[in-house]
Amino acid sequence: MAKLPLTKEMILNSAEEVLLRFGPAKANVQDIARALNVSHPVIYRHYDSKAKLWDAVVERWLDRASAPLNDILNEPISSDIKLYRWLEALFKGKRQSAINEPELYAIYTTLAAQSSEVLHQHITHLIEDTTKIIKQGVDEGVFVKDTPEQTALAILDAFTRFYHPAHVNEWQNPNIDKEFNALWDILLKGITYHSYLT
Amino acid sequence: MAKLPLTKEMILNSAEEVLLRFGPAKANVQDIARALNVSHPVIYRHYDSKAKLWDAVVERWLDRASAPLNDILNEPISSDIKLYRWLEALFKGKRQSAINEPELYAIYTTLAAQSSEVLHQHITHLIEDTTKIIKQGVDEGVFVKDTPEQTALAILDAFTRFYHPAHVNEWQNPNIDKEFNALWDILLKGITYHSYLT
Known part of the structure; x- marks a missing residue:
């Protein structure tokens, strides 16, 4: 078989498999190199360090998980509905991921917690998106x-x-969706322009 | 020295010291008995199991931590101020405990997380207290x-x-009090009876 040129995506796919197999504490670059049938300096040419x-x-x-959120952000819908759908997608996306792929979810949240830079970027991104929707709502009155x-x-x-992944065990509570909506109702009223309510 | 009769409080004090010394994973009833100079069956007469x-x-x-909350609950002040002060005391009490006694705080939250019964009672208590304040506010219009x-x-x-102890590391962020108040402002508006606002 002819050797394919090694792409970043191939490395990331292999890294995901290796993480799933050995866990974040034990997985290392050598395992990834072995799985790709290359020497580990080849990996370090693409990524400086583990x-x-x-x-x-x-x-x-995180980018994959954010894709549906970005779609909602760009939809031509009013700000209140957009904010609800965006928050709902954030919650349900995380919950689905935690339920459908619990091992990967645990690995990813462990790794994310270890990287303050990645976490910071993720949170900044969430704040930016929410701010965009709030600004749209201010413009709409x-x-x-x-x-x-x-x-x-x-x-x-x-x-x-x-x-927040710290609460993953609460996401299958039978009343969780009801609680989400009760909180939403209060917050929506709290941020809605007053004369718009009357 | 004459032997004092063994009270539950003496056992709990000793248990706290032993937990602090050996950690919740290693601490056991024998250590507590030794510290109190009694045999461990004496401890089991007061508590069935570790x-x-x-x-x-x-x-x-948890009861000690709740004492200031109960005081606020019984103060003759209006419901909106009471709710703010109660939530503030909940937050600041936990934060103070986490900052002043980090080892004990970590031990207690670990133990609490292991006991669904204790956690359930604690949460039920918080919900009951908050409900009382909300009901007072409904009565007051x-x-x-x-x-x-x-x-x-x-x-x-x-x-x-x-x-929530999962967020203990965020409680020393320089903006945390500002964020608490920003959230409060929105929630207060969200739960305030509309004609009261106008």
């Missing part, structure tokens, strides 16, 4: 005109229980 | 008349980041 490679694996996973970024942060804080 | 003893230690810690228990639960969900 830490950088793990970061790239987690970033790809739907949301209050307070500092949109602070409002966005407060909304994300409020929904911590519904997307 | 698990029950650990539960009692955690319960006492300050808060909306929706089901108070559901509102209480939503408020507690919203503040998860500010009292």
Whole structure:
């Protein structure tokens, strides 16, 4: 078989398999090189260190998870519906991932927790997206005109229980969707421009 | 020295010391008995099992932490101020405990996480207290008349980041108090009876 040129995607795919097989504590670059039938310096040509490679694996996973959120962000719908659907997609995406691929989910959240840089980027991204929706709502006269970024942060804080991996074990509670909606109703009222309500 | 009769409090004090010294994984009833200069069956006369003893230690810690919350609950102040002060005391109490006694805090949260019964009681207690304040607010015409228990639960969900031990590392962020207040402002508006706002 002719050797294919080694792409970053091939390395990341192999890294994912190796992580799943040996766990984040034991998996190493040599295992990945072996699985790809190359020597490990070849891997280091693409990624300087194991830490950088793990970061790239987690970033790809987070990017994949964010794709549906980006779609909602760009839909031509009103800001209140958009915010609800975006938060719902954030929660349900994480929950689905945790339920459908529990081993991968555990590996990824462990790796993410170890990389403050990746986590910081992820959170910054979430705040930016929420701020965009709040700003749209201010322009539409739907949301209050307070500092949109602070409002966005407060909304994300409020929904911590519904997307932070520390609460993964609560996501299969029978009342969790009801609780999500009860919180949403209160928050929506809290950020809605007053004269819009009357 | 004359032997004092062995009280539950003496056992719990000793258990706390032993837990602090050996950690929750290694601490055992024999260590406690040795520290109290009694045989371990004497301890079992008061607590059926190590698990029950650990539960009692955690319960006492939680009760102590709840004392300031109960005081606020019984103060003759209006419901919105009461709710703010109660949530603030919940957050700041946990934060203070985590900062001032980090080893004990880590031990207690580990033990609490292992005892679904103790955790369930603690959460039930928090929900009951919040519900009382919401009901007071409904009676005063300050808060909306929706089901108070559901509102209480939503408020507690919203503040998860500010009292759940999973987020202990975020409690020293320089902006955490500002974020607490931003979230409070939105939630207060969200639960305030509408004609009260105008």
